[in-house]
Amino acid sequence: MSFIPLGFLAASGAAAGDFVSIQTVSLSSSQSSVTFSSFANTFKHLQIRGISLASVSDENLRIRFNSDSGSNYARHYLGGNGSSSFSGATPNETYALGGLSPNTSAPGAYVIDILDAFSTNKYKTVKSFYGDDKNGSGYVLLCSGVWLNTNEITSISLSFTGSANFNSYSTFSLYGIKN
Amino acid sequence: MATTYTPIQSTTLSSSQSSVTLSSIPSTHTDLILIINGSMTAATGAYSLRFNSDTGSNYSMTGIYGNGSANGSFRATNQNRAYLGDGANTSQLVNIIQIFNYSNSTTYKTLLTRKNQITSSSIEALVDTWRSTAAINSITIFPDSNSFASGTIFALYGIKAA
Numbered sequence: 001m002s003f004i005p006l007g008f009l010a011a012s013g014a015a016a017g018d019f020v021s022i023q024t025v026s027l028s029s030s031q032s033s034v035t036f037s038s039f040a041n042t043f044k045h046l047q048i049r050g051i052s053l054a055s056v057s058d059e060n061l062r063i064r065f066n067s068d069s070g071s072n073y074a075r076h077y078l079g080g081n082g083s084s085s086f087s088g089a090t091p092n093e094t095y096a097l098g099g100l101s102p103n104t105s106a107p108g109a110y111v112i113d114i115l116d117a118f119s120t121n122k123y124k125t126v127k128s129f130y131g132d133d134k135n136g137s138g139y140v141l142l143c144s145g146v147w148l149n150t151n152e153i154t155s156i157s158l159s160f161t162g163s164a165n166f167n168s169y170s171t172f173s174l175y176g177i178k179n
Numbered sequence: 180m181a182t183t184y185t186p187i188q189s190t191t192l193s194s195s196q197s198s199v200t201l202s203s204i205p206s207t208h209t210d211l212i213l214i215i216n217g218s219m220t221a222a223t224g225a226y227s228l229r230f231n232s233d234t235g236s237n238y239s240m241t242g243i244y245g246n247g248s249a250n251g252s253f254r255a256t257n258q259n260r261a262y263l264g265d266g267a268n269t270s271q272l273v274n275i276i277q278i279f280n281y282s283n284s285t286t287y288k289t290l291l292t293r294k295n296q297i298t299s300s301s302i303e304a305l306v307d308t309w310r311s312t313a314a315i316n317s318i319t320i321f322p323d324s325n326s327f328a329s330g331t332i333f334a335l336y337g338i339k340a341a
Contacts, residue, residue, distance in 0.1 A: 019184035021341040080243030080252025131306025135239040173340035
């Protein structure tokens with residue numbers, strides 16, 4: 001019997017358009033990044049869903065594809081901090097924005113959509129919905145971004161831009177919409 | 180890998196109701212998606228939910244809104260409910276409510292909500308925290324006043340992680 005690496009298992013019974021669970025990373029201790037890799041390219045779009053607890057609040061969640069840390073991303077965002085709304089845009093950025101870091105007790109929640117993740121004809125569009133509420137502080141954030149690269153996505157890494165780590169009980173899951 | 184995004188329960192009101200409860204929610208999924216598609220019997224203002232019949236001051240929220248002429252952000256602390264939206268009226272509204280890691284007994288529970296309403300209202304994006312580590316087994320949804328109109332649909336789905 002041959003060994004089939006996790007992620008390359010066929011989604012047996014999955015039909016085109018089905019929402020399929022691919023991989024999950026659940027932390028039992030803190031770490032600085034979460035990476036999805038070795039997944040099949042038989043999906044149209046990808047979605048990352050998750051919660052995190054973090055050692056430091058309010059840092060940007062950085063999304064990078066295929067280990068690309070060059071200035072090959074751009075983003076827009078619209079958010080609220082409980083007293084005012086705000087927005088921004090950044091071209092020539094080194095990551096796509098997925099949200100922020102929460103604190104050690106009130107989980108931040110993320111829904112990150114990656115459209116046409118395996119197309120070799122398009123740049124990759126990312127949109128995310130983030131929120132954390134700490135009973136007196138916190139943010140809700142809607143983000144859009146682009147990775148200016150037509151390569152298939154083969155890895156997705158998540159990390160915070162400052163000193164924050166993902167604390168234990170943080171969990172992120174990768175899903176795909178089947179081709 | 181497994182196909183997920185599974186229907187759990189769906190309720191379509193045959194008459195107006197002042198509250199709707201989805202109970203006996205299985206613990207076998209990772210996240211829940213609750214979709215509300217309907218309207219109110221009259222202008223209502225806010226509508227909310229409670230988990231596991233918890234009426235304690237264990238909820239809080241942060242949100243952003245736009246109503247076509249203004250935009251801003253708002254917050255509420257130490258509430259006895261999780262806020263889902265404001266400005267509800269008799270026009271069609273749709274809420275997509277995402278409840279993360281609902282069956283774990285370790286962390287507080289976080290909800291992300293998008294609220295959309297056609298007429299004389301606002302679009303809103305919200306985050307609520309329920310400061311409880313209990314697994315969620317019931318959800319009660321209710322408006323501040325008046326009722327959900329007949330025909331309003333409450334559909335609950337489960338997403339199970341790999």
